[in-house]
Amino acid sequence: MRNDIPRRRGERGLTQAALADALGVSRQTVISLERGRFDPSLPLAFRIAALFGCSVEEVFTPDDDGEDIAT
Amino acid sequence: MPRRLAIAGLSAVVAAGFGAVAGLVHGTPFWSTAGIFALVALGPAVAATWYLTVGRRVPEVRNPPAEQRDSIERRWWQHAASAAFVDTTALAGSALVLVALTDFRGADPVLVLVLVLTVAWVDVLARLAVLRRAEG
Numbered sequence: 001m002r003n004d005i006p007r008r009r010g011e012r013g014l015t016q017a018a019l020a021d022a023l024g025v026s027r028q029t030v031i032s033l034e035r036g037r038f039d040p041s042l043p044l045a046f047r048i049a050a051l052f053g054c055s056v057e058e059v060f061t062p063d064d065d066g067e068d069i070a071t
Numbered sequence: 072m073p074r075r076l077a078i079a080g081l082s083a084v085v086a087a088g089f090g091a092v093a094g095l096v097h098g099t100p101f102w103s104t105a106g107i108f109a110l111v112a113l114g115p116a117v118a119a120t121w122y123l124t125v126g127r128r129v130p131e132v133r134n135p136p137a138e139q140r141d142s143i144e145r146r147w148w149q150h151a152a153s154a155a156f157v158d159t160t161a162l163a164g165s166a167l168v169l170v171a172l173t174d175f176r177g178a179d180p181v182l183v184l185v186l187v188l189t190v191a192w193v194d195v196l197a198r199l200a201v202l203r204r205a206e207g
Binding site: 025026028029031032033035037038040041043044 | 140141142143144146206
């Protein structure tokens with residue numbers, strides 16, 4: 001799953017550590033999230049979306065753009 | 072405070088029980104054997120008593136908060152532990168086949184169990200280190 005967390009975090013001037021604090025996770029978790037190596041649980045995805053003031057699907061997009069679901 | 076005293080007392084009784092059984096099984100000198108076994112068993116006894124009497128009712132223990140579940144470190148741990156379990160099972164199975172083929176009966180069971188535990192934990196720690204280095 002892809003995400004644009006780094007861009008949104010950068011726009012808000014947040015460091016990875018500050019974002020981790022705001023989300024209640026470790027900094028390593030934020031690093032792995034941004035690299036796309038860690039797919040968050042739904043509650044965490046909603047917390048991230050709420051923090052950035054947008055919907056979950058605006059932050060996260062499936063790697064295959066949902067082709068599997070559509071077909 | 073009364074709860075802590077109760078846990079400490081119960082733990083001491085359990086550890087003393089282990090010590091007594093060990094002392095009886097191993098024979099003389101009873102008191103030194105029982106004392107050493109009781110001392111070694113005290114830590115695990117405290118942990119087990121706390122968990123059985125208090126810990127499992129603590130909400131954070133029964134149902135960890137989302138922050139703890141949403142952690143890459145927890146994911147690493149799950150991957151490392153499950154992979155190490157498969158490794159250890161495969162290793163033990165292979166060793167069992169060898170023992171069955173060769174009819175080898177010379178190994179000390181205590182040594183074998185210590186070896187299995189050591190292999191399992193070294194495997195977990197090595198896998199954790201590799202995951203941390205790969206993603207860190």
